[in-house]
Amino acid sequence: MDVTTNDALIVLPCYNERENLERLIEEILALGAGFDVLVIDDNSPDGTGELAEALAARHPEVGVRRRPGKLGLGSAYREGFEQALEHGYQYVVTMDADFSHQPRYLPALRGLCYRECDVALGSRYVEGGGTEGWPLHRRLVSAFANGLARRVLGISVHDCTTGFRCYRREALLSVGPSSVLSDGYSFLIEMVYRVEQRGLGIGELPITFVDRRAGKSKVSRIEIYRALYTLARLRFPDLPWQRIVPIAVRYGEAGLLSVGLGASLLLGTSLLVLRRQK
Ligand SMILES: Nc1nc2c(ncn2[C@@H]2O[C@H](COP(=O)(O)OP(=O)(O)OP(=O)(O)O)[C@@H](O)[C@H]2O)c(=O)[nH]1
Ligand SMILES: [Mg+2]
Numbered sequence: 001m002d003v004t005t006n007d008a009l010i011v012l013p014c015y016n017e018r019e020n021l022e023r024l025i026e027e028i029l030a031l032g033a034g035f036d037v038l039v040i041d042d043n044s045p046d047g048t049g050e051l052a053e054a055l056a057a058r059h060p061e062v063g064v065r066r067r068p069g070k071l072g073l074g075s076a077y078r079e080g081f082e083q084a085l086e087h088g089y090q091y092v093v094t095m096d097a098d099f100s101h102q103p104r105y106l107p108a109l110r111g112l113c114y115r116e117c118d119v120a121l122g123s124r125y126v127e128g129g130g131t132e133g134w135p136l137h138r139r140l141v142s143a144f145a146n147g148l149a150r151r152v153l154g155i156s157v158h159d160c161t162t163g164f165r166c167y168r169r170e171a172l173l174s175v176g177p178s179s180v181l182s183d184g185y186s187f188l189i190e191m192v193y194r195v196e197q198r199g200l201g202i203g204e205l206p207i208t209f210v211d212r213r214a215g216k217s218k219v220s221r222i223e224i225y226r227a228l229y230t231l232a233r234l235r236f237p238d239l240p241w242q243r244i245v246p247i248a249v250r251y252g253e254a255g256l257l258s259v260g261l262g263a264s265l266l267l268g269t270s271l272l273v274l275r276r277q278k
Helices: 018-030 048-058 073-086 103-116 136-153 169-175 187-197 221-235 241-250 252-277
Strands: 008-014 035-041 062-066 091-094 119-123 130-132 165-168 202-206 208-210
Touching (some): 008 073, 018 035, 018 048, 018 103, 035 048, 035 073, 048 062, 062 073, 073 091, 073 169, 073 187, 091 169, 103 119, 103 165, 103 202, 119 187, 136 252, 165 169, 169 187, 187 202, 187 221, 221 241, 241 252
Parallel strands (some): 008 035, 008 091, 035 062, 119 202, 130 208
Antiparallel strands (some): 119 165
16 A cells, blocks of 8 residues: 555455456545545455555555455454554445445444544444345344344444444544454454444444355354354353463364353353342
8 A cells, every 4th residue: 555645544455356446446445535444455366466466556546455265254344453553544344345344434334433422333223224135044144143242241332243344543542453352253243342342332323234146255154153252252251261262273163163052152151140140
């Protein structure tokens, strides 16, 4: 990334997004709204990294971080946040590279953060928000993950799994990106939880999330086990997770499934206890 006068950086994690990347960056820059973009590519086999380098050579607002392999969405965010803080950006945006998060919302998202909150979320689950083209099973999984996270962790925002966000610099410094341990999609839940724990203000901008038209989803079954584990780790921080998880990882998907099932049992029991106490 060359030096620009823009005060907002969009962290754009990409894995096999060659079909989307160029048009997305052109649309973001065409807004003329003062955003720089940092592509975090995990050595995508489809050549996304090379395309990103070519775009960076053409546009001073674009930078690229190329990592050796697929290290996970959360780990890409962490790396992007560290870069943004190091380079002095005042606002840090995250969005998906597949047009599910439409660039036209970017000015309003940053505006919300600028005017009235520490973190602004592009939210599907507030009045005026929604999804377009998402099959039923994706809508169910998303609604379930949101509902469970809100109940188990006492999160108050409506869309805690959205990846379309704008953080104030101070909010990121307060949370400390390295304190968010999840490497996968559940980074999003953990981040919202930590932001709320610190008493920072979160605003929600209604958005329509549009299902991707090009490229493939990267969400795998393992992300579901990981999310269950993250919820249990945050809800029961005193359990010896440091010892349990490395053992599970040694047994591959079966090990992770066991941790996911164990976490579900714990979470289910805690919800029952909560309900009894009410
Ligand atoms: N660098 C990096 N980017 C990733 C990784 N996993 C996913 N991404 C990117 O993160 C964004 C979200 O991933 P998606 O596969 O679109 O996930 P999703 O939007 O929840 O799922 P769909 O609705 O099915 O598209 C996209 O821009 C992906 O390219 C990863 O391991 N590393
Ligand atoms: Mg997507």
